[in-house]
Amino acid sequence: MQSHTTHQLQGENLSCVRDDRELFANLDFTIHTGQVLLLEGKNGSGKTSLLRIICGFREPDTGAVSWCGEEIPQSQYYSDMAYVGHLDGIKKELTVQENLRLSLALGQPGKLFIQQALEKVQLIGYDDTLIQALSAGQKRRLSLARLLITHNVLWILDEPFTSLDKQGIVLVESLMAEHCSTGGMIVMTSHHDINLQSIDVQSIRLS
């Protein structure tokens, strides 16, 4: 188990302009260990753009994002964060296990082994199944398993509940609750109402 040092993700005065349209401006947020930042807003309101700014893929038009007081991009940040986006980043010609092995090689080993993580996301017995044989919901759960096998503090999730069934949603919510209670933090977007009792959820509504 990792030590519970507190981490902090901070966005200051962020704004984003896309195709001459201002998506958001002067946005500030700060979250600490154990907290969830929920981004809400209708389609096209800039939720994904904000997530991509937080990931460091996109530079904000003004302002800056900082991790533990240091502006990103910085190397410590990339070993502390993990991102699951619209695109799941898994290769359909490879098996479940091969995909997870690669994620493990790209990051640093985390709390769980591959087998334990597959058990957690209820994909046990699918190790040698090609991804193209999995359903959309199973793929989504696999991409979340990636978060469990690598070391990370900050999860950045873009619509994590897409294509999950009710049971899957409950599962993911419990994983998120567990992550937050063991020293992690989450930034996410969601259309669904999330049910995370006992966790400090901050929401930002983009319009």
Add this chain to the structure above:
Amino acid sequence: MAMIDAFTAIVRRDLVLAMRRRSEIANPVLFFILVITLFPLGIGAQPKLLQAIAPGIIWVSALLATMLSLDSLFRSDFDDGSLEQILLSPHPTSILVLGKITAHWLTTGLPLLIVAPLLAVFLGMPNQSLSILLLTLFLGTPILSLIGAVGVALTVGLRRGGMILSLLVLPLYVPVLIFASNAVEMASTGLPVTAQINILISMLLMALVLAPWPTAAALKMSINS
């Protein structure tokens, strides 16, 4: 070391992927073989002429075959989000990119090297230049993959990057073509080719050191669209 592990993991993954999509490997080699076998048919049975233009034919075909395969270098990773994960890795992107380029060479450059002797004999190339042909291909095709990677990284985000890619990359391929085919030609007349080989070696080393960084930077730009 974790960085080396990440590098080998990328190479291994791309090789497994290539094995599972065999047509992708077969395509450039097939193109290479077809173009070279069509030349004697078009020109007619004139052994002297064929022998004289053989180095040029083989090298131009190798260059075009490599260009044909370039687009697949980052395309599928870009489309399915694997590229995002590679860029977010705490390991240096340039090392991971070098892994992808290595796998690209192993699946496109190396097969050309394997079929080249056969085609050289087919075009009636003299035996003394065969080893030099292989040496130039061994040194030259990795340069093509490395330079090509920069071009693909710049154009992977564009919907129709193919045309721009050719315009970007071809001028940079020309020096390789000139020195390599010149070396093979010289060798067939029995002249020393150390100078050309040394230049190819230096180009390879330079590309090896200088290409991964702009590729990594260009990928970061392409992902942001």
